Amino acid sequence: MADQVKKPLKITETVLRDAHQSLIATRMTTEQMLPIIDKMDKVGYHSVECWGGATF
Known part of the structure; x- marks a missing residue:
């Protein structure tokens, strides 16, 4: 459990893909x-x- 606390949470934001x-x-x-x-960059x-999914 102690090892898990030391690992930072890594979040991938998908709003630029999914929203539009x-x-x-x-x-x-x-x-x-x-x-x-x-502003999104400053969030970290x-x-x-x-x-996008429709790429060739």
Whole structure:
């Protein structure tokens, strides 16, 4: 149990991927996402996923 306490929780945020896929059918541009990126970076997420599923 003590070893588990020492390991930090790593969170992957998926809002840039999931939200615009669900709400506006992947029509968001990079320019529309950029205003929030700096704030999300300051949160300290382990990673931010923005990769869409419909890629070839």
